[in-house]
Amino acid sequence: MSKGYIESHTHAGMIPYAGFQAMADKGINKAMSCAIVLAARHAESYFDHFRMIEGFYRKLAASFGIELFSAVGVHPAGIPDDWPRVIESLPDFISSDTVVAIGEVGMNQNSTLEKDVLRAQLEVAKSCNVPAIIHTPKENRPAVVDEMLNIAGRVGVDPTLLVIDHAHLDIIGQINDFGAVPGLTMRVQNLTADVLVEHLDLFARGMMNSDYSNIMPNDPAGFVDAVEYMQARQVDENIINALARDNAARLYHI
Template identity: 25%
Template sequence: MSSFLESIRGMKFFDMHVHMISRTTDDYQAMADAGIVAVLEPAFWLGQPRTGVDSFRDYYASLVGWERFRASQFGIRHYCTMGLNSKEANQEALAEQVMEILPLFIYKEGVVGIGEIGFDDQTPAEEKYYRAQLELAKEANLPVQVHTPHRDKKRGTTRSMDIAIEHGIDPGMVIIDHNNEETVREVLDRGFWAGFTIYPFTKMGNERMVEVVRQYGPDRIMINSAADWGISDPLAVPKTAALMKQNGISDEAIRLVTLENAVTAFAPSGQISLSDFDQPLTIDQSQRFNGSSVLRGGQAPRIDKDSTIIK
């Protein structure tokens, strides 16, 4: 039992950005053990570029199908945002076809917004599909989860917000993700939600995160792991909660930035609310634990990871 778990026992967390399609069942088990009750999986790229629209279709279907079910087996609620990511927006012929099938998916159960969309390289094609998807979000009255670029980040973040406002979208309906110390002030001042990704080496470290919460307070700030196929940590949210607690941040502030703010931000979709989390997942008819390739017939859902014996 990792010691950080002790200090946050009983707390509930919502990792509002994590790519579970790239993670194992061991991760799901560890996340559930650490208090994660819900995850949000934004549609993104897979590391390997897709070459046909059917690859997108199957990916979107898995976000509302297999992945949701997989999460439910560990008692975790799975939500997603649907969209065409900025990298793949650059293949314009394919992007057109993807835009045609997106409306099939945005009204599915568990879809809480359009995302993650925005800029990567800040090309004209990226801008075109960012704008087109902002219009889609407006039409469907869905929140937008915006990916901000690694390179030329500050300008890219400002530009993403300018364009959203230009399309008449209320900043309260937009979650600007992957913030850092350089972007957060403008995002909050302009009335947007600010997501922070705790991701080693390239995004935020969690000691820095503690300082951000100390400086700006917990309003409109939310934390995620963005764990994916890279070197990342699906326990980043509970670990950061533990670190905040250790550094004297109040339980209420921790609760806001690791659970409640994200739920409030995505609630306008009508697909997520805090009261969902009060009900055990198993009472939902559609999410029984019996039988699947993950938990083959009759196998106990829990295995002892420390034992050398495998039955």
């Protein structure tokens, strides 16, 4: 496997120019950009977003030495009125070599609409045999995760292709029992390095990420601080590499 870290969940369209530089300087050479169009009303907003990331931002990232891959899907923070048109288009976008997953999908409110949109996207992930990256909300987390895993189970997705992101102690048991992959968003609002190291056995199958966006204070290369924290505490190098690179490389074939 190549050297360098993999940022397994970011939003490339929100990363400032200096953020790409910081990612490169900290040793990130591959990144997965997840789809999000806040408050989207129209399917076209997603179509243009997918093309913008796969085209424009992939080239921009490459100028920093970062190979950018992307995931496509309808984010729960912006479900357009004509969302089924986005779902129908997903297999076409996934046929590109650099579009390697469905995401970021999931639920915030546990609404019927959110369940319908999630189910439809998991069906696409299953039929296209690609991983799906599932967002988890800030509140009511175990109940919403339970609902999402039930939907995934009924659709019949391969659990090893299901990423449950923003994992923490409150839901890690559900994720591991299902056999899904924990996404580890390393920042003060989510998982912190001390909690990760204290419960390494629970999170060892995970993939670290920074989930950069401009809607809260965070750092485009933040998860590398957790790598350094683990190195300073003599955590097994193989475990660090698994969390910072190898688990994502294997899942996404990147």
